[in-house]
Amino acid sequence: MPYNYKFKLLAYLTLYKVIHTIASECHEVYNLSVKDTLQYSAIREHFTSLNTDKDISVVSPVYLSSKSIPELVESLISIISPLTEKFEILLVDDRSPDDSWAKIEKAAKKYTQVKGIKLSKNFGQHKAISAGLSQAKGEYTFVIDCDLQDNPKHIPELLSLALNGYDIVYTKKQKRKHGLLKNISAKIFSLLFNLLTNDPNREYDTEIGCYSLITRKVRETFSRMSDRQRHYLMLLRWLGFSSTYLSIEHEERKYGKSSYTLKKLIHHAVDGLTSESDRLLYFSIYVGLTFFVLSTLIALWISFNYFIYGYKEGWGSLIVTILLSTGVITFFLGINGVYLSKNFEQTKMRPLFIIDKTT
Helix, strand or coil: CCHHHHHHHHHHHHHHHHHHHHHHHHHHHHHHHHHHHHHHHHHHHHHHHCCCCEEEEEEEEECCCHHHHHHHHHHHHHHHCCCCCCEEEEEEECCCCCCHHHHHHHHHHHCCCEEEEEECCCCCHHHHHHHHHHHCCEEEEEECCCCCCCCHHHHHHHHHHHCCCCCEEEEEECCCCCCHHHHHHHHHHHHHHHHHHCCHHHCCCCCEEEEEEEEHHHHHHHHHCCCCCCCHHHHHHHHCCCEEEEEECCCCCCCCCCCCCHHHHHHHHHHHHHHHCCHHHHHHHHHHHHHHHHHHHHHHHHHHHHHHHCCCCCHHHHHHHHHHHHHHHHHHHHHHHHHHHHHHHHHHCCCCCCEEEEC
């Protein structure tokens, strides 16, 4: 075959592939746009039938995330505005040491839908979420982190699932894009939590995050709970209600890094395990009984050897036994101390959070 014919054939094949690719993409975009249009139409129609002050509330705890605030607000407004005009965005400043509050005030002046809440001190992420939920007024409330790893574009999809009769819609990340330390610690915590609770209805899944939707009745019930040790997802699972989840892609963190250090992660894990399960106390009983049985058997064995072979020195084994027993006793005294400490904090009946000021 002459060279020019080969060249023309190759050009035609290349052109065909380009046209086919463009046509496929256009068809996909068309299908998505039709799907989105129907989805938005159903949501708008639902909100039109409601007689509420606010249709949607968005609660976002803010800590060391001043750079992401403007982008988060812009994204939320652009996505929610086509659905309803009656919405609010609650940004809860957990006494962040950067200029987060200044950015929140600026956003609140620019957009009437934005409301800033500043806590009197750093209470922690989950109490900041509780503070936002206590001030929310929407029929549907979204909780979303401010680091932009959870994309607000999924809000219409979450709403569509809620309109099917679900009171809670979680998001399940296909792949967590956190650091190695946070991913490993989450896996370990998940294994321990599921082992200690042994409750399929409250099973902890590391792929499910705080990005979620809850209905008004769930929010109001959640806000009535006075647990001092609060973990948003754990309390939601304890509440029950009908729930489902939406699989989403977890995006890379755009600004800064997570404020959760190893020390904070360990403290958070201990709080979660001891506030949601009392099995550690029963575990200490089982270990104590095991040591009692073993010590009885060893005492019988030593007595037998004494009468058969005579007395033999064994200071090393004696010291090891004493140190091991002391270590176990101290460990379980510590567990009891943690539970007593939580009872002490709960009986104080101090407020879960204190709001310093709002915009």
